[in-house]
Amino acid sequence: MDAGLRLTPLKTSEIFLLKLLADYALFTRGRIRQKKMVGRCAVNKSACFLTVSLALLTVLLFNSLTYSDSTNFENNLGDMDVSYGIVIDAGSTGSRLFLYSWTSPSTDELISVRAVNDHNGSPVVKKVTPGLSTFGEKPEAASAYIKPLLDFAAQFIPEPKLGATPVFIFATAGMRLLPIEKQQILMEHLRKELPQMTKLQILDQHIRVISGRWEGIYSWIAINYMLGRFNLSKSVDKSKSESFEERSQTALSGEKMKRPKTAGMIDMGGASAQIAYELPLGHSDAATDGQENVQLLNLGCRDDDSRFRFRLFVTTFLGFGVNEGAKAYEKLLWKRLNSKGQAENSTETDNGKGDAKVPTVVDGCLPVNMLKLSHPQENYDQFVRKGNGNWNSCVSDIVSLLFESNSKCSPTKECFFNGVRAPPQLSLSDVELYGFSEYWFSVDDVLSLGGKYEHDKFEQKAKEFCGQPWAVIKRKVKAHFYQKADSERLETQCFKSAWIHAVLHNGFHVDEIQHHFQSAFRINGQEVQWALGAIIYQMRYFPLFAESKGSQPKQKSRIRPLFSAGPSVFYFLCVLSLAALLIRILWKAKQRQISVAKRRDNGKIVKYWRLDDELSNSP
Structure with missing residues (x-):
């Protein structure tokens, strides 16, 4: 059937x-x-x-x-106006496949993209482990690793359309850590071998390692597409005019068009953090266009059409994700422990393995009386961190790490952290911002404050959690008090909540009270994935292709066969x-x-x- x-x-x-x-x-x-x-x-x-x-x-x-009338076959397997595309996010811990379908209403609009659903109404997603980067020493095995993903997706694509379905394999964090030569060899194996393994469209330029910068751009596209911020309007309700801005350029037809303001995003990962937001039209081009972090972006199918043209500030902060931040913080504690004053005030604790006692340092980033054995690097000796739950002290230590390498500019509002120069005369407090990944998990898993961000409430709950004795927290766990959090989350919650707070307010200078920030995991019920932004950008010229092939959707006849509406x-x-x-x-x-x-x-x-x-x- x-x-x-x-x-x-x-x-x-x-x-x-x-x-x-x-x-x-x-x-x-x-x-x-x-x-x-x-x-x-x-x-x-x-x-x-x-x-x-x-x-x-x-x-x-x-x-x-x-x-079954879900998006998996776009209502009808025989509908020749529906196209399909595959994006594989080849990350450090695994590779995830996403399947999308789209139609092209006209050359005056973006393609209409939807996630393809399976028979149960869930998005067609499949993940394989480990990460693609683990094949750096055996690149000949990489194609066999990717093939099950392609075979899985092919089940949800009409047979006649397999050859016209592009596959984008974009490798990210893990692959960037490999030497360039190994990256190139692995990519070449995929480009040569995959076309022999599948009927899907495999093109050399669609298989590559992308930068963290482009990850941020794709995320920004996905978020604003899901929010409907790319929808154009000829006229706008004056009562809602604050959420719209008029484009300085006109459409090809000469009409003045308006669109909603776009939202910015901050994605806090484990290894890096990324930020992307649109620079307003009134912002001086001369002041920003020379910056390396300003990206000109056009999502339209015509390069001379300014309606979908954007100027973004986008950058990635490698080494400033929460996990890398935790490593840097442990090194900071070790340095303090070995300084003269701290060494005199330190104590020693049994490491629990019968070995000699190790030095102990008081740590504000752990709950009260929680003990954690740390070993920052091979050339660092072990030491024990003993929590005192001083959340304010933890935030202060993190701020010192954020601006440790600000040699290019002083730690003022002219610069973000790590020496990144901020766009002049523009405050992120005035930008609608969405925080993802750790900005959701660190706010919601333990504190249950996901969504609209209220600084005072967040700070109060973060302090209350960190100020508890560790024994009390463990008793609450047995009583199922923290049902959304696992043990790793509970152990690191103090530090992570302080880290995202310091990055947001000290690193990006977002005001604690006057701001437009909120944390998010889903938008309109769908999980945000940068893969959606990738397919929108990569297929932006598709309307022109469809028009040249004469495959634009035609107006359907009002006279329909009896069974055309289904059983x-x-x-x-x-x-x-x-x-x-x-x-x-x-x-x-x-x-x-x-x-x-x-x-x-x-x-x-x-x-x-x-x-x-x-x-x-x-x-």
Whole structure:
């Protein structure tokens, strides 16, 4: 059966209903056999049969309402106006496949992209481990590692479209750590071998290592696409005009177009952090265009069309993700421990392995009395961190790490952390910002404050958690108090909450009160993935291609075949027909019963008349 026309199995309740109907039919049939009236029996048999048939078709009708009409085949496998594309995010711990479909309404709009869903309504996503970078020493095995992902995606793509479905394999963090020569050898193996393994479209330029900068750009595109910030409008409701800005350039047609302001994003990962936001139209081009972190971006299919042209500030902070930040913080503690003043005030603690006692340092980034054995690097000796829950002290230490290498500019609002110069005369406090990854997990898993960010509430809850004795936290875990957090999250929550706070307010100078920041995991119910932004950008010229091939969507005829709307319509018409027939048969049966009753009554009257005549004529 065509996967796009699959009917869901009958539920237990539906099977039980059918059994009751069948039992009722058999019972009625037995009652009918006991009757002597042949004509009435025939009517009852017909009515019984039609009743059971009607009930059966009704059940099938409701069952057919679950007819698979999800995005996996874009409502119809034969719809030649739907295109498909695959993005593989080859990260450091694994490679994830995402399957998208899109239509091209016109050359005046962006392609309309949707995630493809499987038969259960979930996005078609598959992950394989370990990361692609682990094949640096055996690149010949990389293609066999990727092939299961492609085979999986091919199940959800119509056979005629496999050869026209592009595959983008973009390697990220893990691959960037490999030497350039090993990166190139591994990529070449994929480019040469994958075309022999699949019918999907494999092009050399679609397989490469991308920079963290482009990861940020793709994320920015995905977020704003999901928010609907690329939608154009000729006129705007004045009551909502604050959320719109008019483009300085006009459309190709000469019309003035308006669009919503775009949102910025901060993505806090484990190894790096990224930020991307649009520079406003009134911002001086001369002041920013020379900066290495300013990117000119056009999402439209025509280079001379300014409606989808953007100027972004985008950069990545390698080594400033929460995990790398934790490593840097441990080194800071070690340096303090070995300084003269700290060494005199330090104590020693048993490491729990029967070895010699190791030095202990008081740590504000751990809950009260929590002990953690640390070994920052091979050339560093072990030491024990003993928490005192001083969250403010933890934030202060992190701030010193953020601006440790600010040799290019002073730690003022002219510069972000790590010496990155900020766009002049523009405050991030005035930008609508979304925080992802650790900006969600560190805010929501333990503190349950995900969503709109309120600084005072966040700071209070962060301090309360860190100020608890570790023994109390463990008792709360046994009582299922922190249901969204695992043990690793609880152990690192103090540090991570302080880290994201310091980066946001000290590193990016976002005001604690006057801001437009919120943390997010999903937008409009969908998880945000930079892969969506990648497919939108990479296929931006598709409308021109579709127009040149004459495959633009045509207006569909109003006269449609009976079954074009799916099996539900067919079942519905059957139910209506049988219902009408059943009503007609029952009406005839009722009329026949009335007629028989009248004949009986007339017979009785005639009989009474005859009896009366006989009595009258008797002597």
